[in-house]
Amino acid sequence: MEPRRLSRIVIAAQRGGAGKTLFTLGLIRRLLREGLRVAPFKKGPDYIDAGWLSRAAERPCRNLDPFLMEEKALLKVFREGASGADIAVVEGNRGLFDGVDLEGTCSTARLARLLQAPVILVLDCTKVTRTLAAVVKGFQAFDPGVHLAGVVLNRVARARHENIVTRAIEHYTGVPVLGAVPRLRIPFPERHLGLIPWQEYGGKERLFEALEEALAGVEVHRLLEVAAQAPPLLLPEEPLWSSSGSLSGVRIGVFRDQAFQFYYPENLEILALAGAELVFIDALREKRLPSVSALYLGGGFPETQAEALAENSSLMKDLKEAAEDGLPVYAECGGILYLGRELSWKGRTYPMCGVLPVDFEVRERPAGHGYSLVGVVAPNPYYPEGLLLQGHEFHYSVPTRVGEGPSFVLKVERGFGFDGLRDGILYKRVFGTYTHVHAVSTPAWLEGWLRALEGAEKGPRWGESLSEERGLTKDHLKI
Known part of the structure; x- marks a missing residue:
């Protein structure tokens, strides 16, 4: 294995439902508009979010799951999915440190460490201001092996709200705030399993456009700089699959x-x-x-x-x-x-x-x-x-x-x-x-x-x- 240089980031949150999927979709569309080839990934066993990410990026979204896959196999999947891309965007699931046991095994944090990828934390700012600085500080201290490279504020009420939260986080933690997303007033295509599959939603392009507009306050150039600072990553050289021909004629x-x-x-x-x-x-x-x-x-x-x-x-x-x-x-x-x-x-x-x-x-x-x-x-x-x-x-x-x-x-x-x-x-x-x-x-x-x-x-x-x-x-x- 030889180290490979690849821009990459992990989008995480403090909990499920904080808005990371919609943020990731909007970010991917913004990056495509900049002329970048984006390789989308979804952490964990997920079909619906992965389908939306595929649709947004216009290329297959591959799942990366430390529970289902051994490390070498997971890295092969990552290499395969990132081939030919300018940047890899990995959406986490649930909270950053949530796993299957006390040690957080199979968590988004574990995946970020394996990929040596910087983490961007999407924070739900509903009805909270300075307390979010304590939340971010806790994320920093909980696992120093995770590179918390930036924060994006979501569901910000108004400019004053954004200013207070930004100043508090940057003052007490030193983690840069890379932008803010307002409370969205667009209909979310949701039902009992979360977002409905993109195949059933007739307003996909309007949704993507609305998400792009909502991300106008996010400093995408700084986010790209963070992704570019990811260190070279050792990836297996052998192919993910070999052609067997065993099902020829089927x-x-x-x-x-x-x-x-x-x-x-x-x-x-x-x-x-x-x-x-x-x-x-x-x-x-x-x-x-x-x-x-x-x-x-x-x-x-x-x-x-x-x-x-x-x-x-x-x-x-x-x-x-x-x-x-x-x-x-x-x-x-x-x-x-x-x-x-x-x-x-x-x-x-x-x-x-x-x-x-x-x-x-x-x-x-x-x-x-x-x-x-x-x-x-x-x-x-x-x-x-x-x-x-x-x-x-x-x-x-x-x-x-x-x-x-x-x-x-x-x-x-x-x-x-x-x-x-x-x-x-x-x-x-x-x-x-x-x-x-x-x-x-x-x-x-x-x-x-x-x-x-x-x-x-x-x-x-x-x-x-x-x-x-x-x-x-x-x-x-x-x-």
């Missing part, structure tokens, strides 16, 4: 639309580099299942699109017949709901594919939220028995009825899964789990596709022939 249908959007870029990339052709399917609009060898249904919000999904009965009928015929199907979280019999949300019930004899209900409070550990305890086409999978879950849905036929092959060690004890529902070659796994941290994930296709025809074997090419392109991986 067409994997990937459901991606307003209902299903939760995919890590690396999970799609590794399938393509293994030789698979990815065929993207819109579950709301496409009437027939295309010619595919297997299906991949990611997470998302099928509940908000349930009526449109239910109305597209011909596609659901094709999927059910394909599953009964033995087509390999891998589904995560929201994808399982689509495979179930019924989906209930806000007092209404919608028919789904009926592949699995399970009724699901989306409730008002989360059932599973956070990192998960599940052990493989029964034979299945995807994972070997005895394997412990590291992943994460975030779902408001629960099964209300499970009929005869499927079995469960995962035991929950940490998390909730289906009921706090079980996860990994299996029916023929259909596998559904609430646990999202990342291909970088789980090599068995790619091997699972090979295992599931063993004994099945690898070539396209189900559905109508495609009238036009809809395989993997750079645009698909971009956002």
